[in-house]
Amino acid sequence: MTTPSPATVCIVGAGPAGLYAADALIRKRPDARIDMLDRLPTPFGLVRAGVAPDHQGTKAIVRQFARTLGRPGVRFLGHVAVGRDVTLAELRDAYDAVILATGAPEDRRLGIPGEDLAGVYGSGAFVGWYNGHPDHAGLAPRLTGPGVAVVGNGNVALDIARVLAKTPAEMTGADLTADAARTIAAAPLTDIHILGRRGPLEASFTPAELAEMGTLTRAVPVVDPAALPDAAGAWDDPKEQALKDKTLEILRGLAARPAASAAPVRVHFHFRVAPLAVLGADGAVTGLRLARTRVEDGRAVVTEETTDLPVATVVSAIGYRCAALAGAPLDDRGVVANTDGTVAPGLFVVGWSKRGPSGVIPTNRADSMAVAGRVLAWLDAQAAGKPGPDALDRLLVARGVRAVSREDWDRLDAAEVARGAAAGRPREKFTSVAAMLAALDAAPGAPDTAATQTADA
The missing domain is CATH 3.50.50.60 (FAD/NAD(P)-binding domain)
Incomplete structure (x- = not known):
């Protein structure tokens, strides 16, 4: 008897909404293969770059999110930008379901x-x-x-x-x-x-x-x-x-x-x-x-x-708007046009991209869990079998894209914490992508070879 192929899901954006969705999905479908993409080498979205730097208690939620990234079946791919390195159409062709969790980054x-x-x-x-x-x-x-x-x-x-x-x-x-x-x-x-x-x-x-x-x-x-x-x-x-x-x-x-x-x-x-x-x-x-x-x-x-x-x-x-993405049009509110989180068959949206910039970080949990339920229903109704991660890996290698893994992020995280300790702060962040990639190359455990894509500063 042939073993059914695991469902493949791609989540675009590794901030709170995307991570809550990933956690909800992998708990219900532990055999799924979930890729989380982020255009930056770093995960956690607005927890890292939006929460006030003196509110470290709020930022401590990254420990929970880190556990989600470490769950079997969940893979982090940083420094991969949809629209630059891969298109949304290519992701939809490669995965059984795609979830947009790109937030509302424009003032x-x-x-x-x-x-x-x-x-x-x-x-x-x-x-x-x-x-x-x-x-x-x-x-x-x-x-x-x-x-x-x-x-x-x-x-x-x-x-x-x-x-x-x-x-x-x-x-x-x-x-x-x-x-x-x-x-x-x-x-x-x-x-x-x-x-x-x-x-x-x-x-x-x-x-x-x-x-x-x-x-x-x-x-x-x-x-x-x-x-x-x-x-x-x-x-x-x-x-x-x-x-x-x-x-x-x-x-x-x-x-x-x-x-x-x-x-x-x-x-x-x-x-x-x-x-x-x-x-x-x-x-x-x-x-x-x-x-x-x-x-x-x-x-x-x-x-x-x-x-x-x-x-x-x-x-x-006074608020924010979503960034336009080919294949995911915005409505007159400035969010991805959707019906209760469904954009199109197999394409979903969560968080600020779905409802607009409102609520605090935990607000995203209930929202993401509700949309994850719709994703699970979609997956249950489909014959899983799209290659997902395997297809994406082939695309990235062919295009010379240097993807940052969770293990890479762990090294980058350790380097920032060490830099901060010297200055009496929880961390001293690398503030350019080029500096992040250079730090990875210099960090213990760095790979002997790297993809050739030029980093954006």
């Missing part, structure tokens, strides 16, 4: 005059810079001070403000890159402004992140008591009610703090303001023009009342 633009001036950055690029993402490590942001505006009322906006406001001593134990640490420490910042289009109850930051702003050594939060409502109002969802009550409680506590005029750094919370234009001179930012808003039916409506905020840097933290 949404403000869409206002002046946003192309020097000193304006999207939060994805800015956070990627201080987290050492190869796409953004060379950003060299203009932090000439004394003012910085962060547009957005979510946790990312708070992360940016907090990282800029903290002292070097407060960043001890963080994996902030050496370049970012030097730049931020030298920046003559005195006023950081966090701007929200709607009111404090519509803000999307979590209470834990908000409360953290009141614990900083040299920075003092500034909240106008008049901007806060008397009560959080009535919400249908008890969890939402508790969240709003806690948010208002924390904001009231921050507003009641002593005057912050003498503090070295002040973090101002502005509610019901919308950016109208970035002001500049000689090609660089000098200010941000704001309009007062009023909230009607949950939407911010711009009024004619304006004010100019003197800042030299503007960081927009």
Whole structure:
């Protein structure tokens, strides 16, 4: 009797959504062969490059993800980019199922005059810079001070403000890159402004992140008591009610703090303001023009009342979009067009690529498990037999692609940790693909030969 061929699955993207999907699949189909591709040599996606460097507790989830990568049947192939090294069509031909888990890496633009001036950055690029993402490590942001505006009322906006406001001593134990640490420490910042289009109850930051702003050594939060409502109002969802009550409680506590005029750094919370234009001179930012808003039916409506905020840097933290990929069109929301995670027969999508940039890391677990269920149903209805990894390996060898294995990543991980230990940090990241591949060549256990593809910096 012929033994049935194991199902083959390719997951494009080795971040949280993809790893949760891989774990769900391999638990139900332990005989499956699952390849996880990532365009970078490193796994873990936004846990590595998006979570704030001083939130090491959150980043500890990589230990769970590392166990998934180490499970029999799961293979990591880093430095393999779909669209550059292999096409989506080729993957669909080679595997029984393909799952897109590529996230939403592109910053949404403000869409206002002046946003192309020097000193304006999207939060994805800015956070990627201080987290050492190869796409953004060379950003060299203009932090000439004394003012910085962060547009957005979510946790990312708070992360940016907090990282800029903290002292070097407060960043001890963080994996902030050496370049970012030097730049931020030298920046003559005195006023950081966090701007929200709607009111404090519509803000999307979590209470834990908000409360953290009141614990900083040299920075003092500034909240106008008049901007806060008397009560959080009535919400249908008890969890939402508790969240709003806690948010208002924390904001009231921050507003009641002593005057912050003498503090070295002040973090101002502005509610019901919308950016109208970035002001500049000689090609660089000098200010941000704001309009007062009023909230009607949950939407911010711009009024004619304006004010100019003197800042030299503007960081927009207003969301992200997916990157276009041939064979996976985006819908009008900027995500891969799908129905409950199904894009086309045998093609699926999870995470931010599926639903947009919302939720925290664990939010992806339930989403990925639900889509994994649909993938399993698809596999059960098909006659497995596509070659999967064998076909991909032949393509990569023929094209001279240097794929980075999990064992390679383990060596790279060890090298980063060793570099960090010398500087008193959890790790010192390699911030270019070229440096990562060079480190692999120099690391103990490196192969005698390597593929010939030129690394992208």
